[in-house]
Amino acid sequence: MFKNTNFKVIVLSMTLFILLFALTAQAQDLQLTIATGGTGGPYHTIATGLSEIWNSNIDGINVSVASTGASVINNRMVNENKAELAFAMSDVCYYGKEGLLMFEGQPLKNVRGFASAHTNFVQVITTKGSGIKTIADLKGKRVGVGAPGSGTELNARRILAARGMDYDDLGKADFLSYAESCEQLSNRNIDAAFLTGGLPIASITELATTQDIDIVTISEETVNKMRESFPVYVSTAIPAGTYKGVNRDVKTLGLKNYMLVNKDLDKDVVYDLVSVMFNNLDKLYGYHNAAKMITLEGALEGMTLDLHPGVEKFYKEKGLLE
Structure with a gap:
């Protein structure tokens, strides 16, 4: 013992x-x-x-x-x-x-x-049937613009400015993270959201399994306007098939x-x-x-x-x- x-x-x-x-x-x-x-x-x-x-x-x-x-x-x-x-x-x-x-x-x-x-791709996500095809179509809409202090939020402001718009032109500007943006899109509490990141963004991939999503075009003209102040911006495209249900290349803005x-x-x-x-x-x-x-x-x-x-x-x- x-x-x-x-x-x-x-x-x-x-x-x-x-x-x-x-x-x-x-x-x-x-x-x-x-x-x-x-x-x-x-x-x-x-x-x-x-x-x-x-x-x-x-x-x-x-x-x-x-x-x-x-x-x-x-x-x-x-x-x-x-x-x-x-x-x-x-x-x-x-x-x-x-x-x-x-x-x-x-x-x-x-x-x-x-x-x-x-490379980061600006990905402006909406749902099919929203009627949002271009940045100009965001006028009067409820839009997730990225988390406060994020590069996404900076991109959102600058892209809107290149089209002669600001947050006052939106129905509502919501400062949301990736996950929050996709959750609010799923719940139809917002109409579109800016998400900037590499391909694919997991939150968007997950959203596309339950919702019919679409990606808003950012034209080459818009990108060229932004390049006047910072030439690192490039016009690029999100390849077809990156996300479920989006079967076409979508023009957008890219940056390193x-x-x-x-x-x-x-x-x-x-x-x-x-x-x-x-x-x-x-x-x-x-x-x-x-x-x-x-x-x-x-x-x-x-x-x-x-x-x-x-x-x-x-x-x-x-x-x-x-």
């Missing part, structure tokens, strides 16, 4: 020691946060894959994923070191660097470029996404992060179809931000920089 009790005490002590050691080791890891977007969007899904790849291949770090309002908020978070890494739309990043629009007079001096990522990093994150850590990412693209591609647009060859495509020294070192080794 006495020996059995001693054995239990020893086992319990060893278990507590192992648990304490594991918790201590984890506390000593460098804690990194990557800011993303809504949980139904490509930013969050791709970042989840990246965090798992990084945590499995780099000793001494622990990367966690934060769901946020996306691009505008993400730029601010990286600038204020509330997140070390982030995804954001290229136009928002440009405005942050130059201190324009929502960053008027306050350029973000601590944000650096990590890599160009996938960037991965961002805080300028003060250690050079060697950033070098490890970018190296491991590009050495594990085959794994990353399994997380989301849009991730397949992330390539080493395109790592600096359309990049307007100053690069972090850690990624500069990597890109020089790969011959992308002199």
Whole structure:
């Protein structure tokens, strides 16, 4: 009886020691946060894959994923070191660097470029029978315009402005996340919604399983008007069959996404992060179809931000920089 009790005490002590050691080791890891977007969007899904790849291949770090309002908020978070890494739309990043629009007079001096990522497509979703075919048809309608502080919301305002409209011309402008927009479309509480992201956006895919959806055209004329102030915008198309029931190519606006990093994150850590990412693209591609647009060859495509020294070192080794 006495020996059995001693054995239990020893086992319990060893278990507590192992648990304490594991918790201590984890506390000593460098804690990194990557800011993303809504949980139904490509930013969050791709970042989840990246965090798992990084945590499995780099000793001494622990990367966690934060769901946020996306691009505008993400730029601010990286600038204020509330997140070390982030995804954001290229136009928002440009405005942050130059201190324009929502960053008027306050350029973000601590944000650096990590890599160009996938292309974003502005996807204005409605339901068949709504009568909404073009941006002009949104006049007087109830429209989801994206989450507050998101790149989607910025896109919505700028697209409407290119057609001589603003939120006052809508029946109602609702500030909604991806998931909220699709839920409100399903419940017929809104008539259309702006969602900007890679293809496909999971929330739209899910919506299309229960509703007959349609995608509103954004004309090349509208895109060209927007290019006058920011040439990164391109006229592109959402391919037929991307979503159930939409069997035609739909013209829309496209723009690059960037991965961002805080300028003060250690050079060697950033070098490890970018190296491991590009050495594990085959794994990353399994997380989301849009991730397949992330390539080493395109790592600096359309990049307007100053690069972090850690990624500069990597890109020089790969011959992308002199």
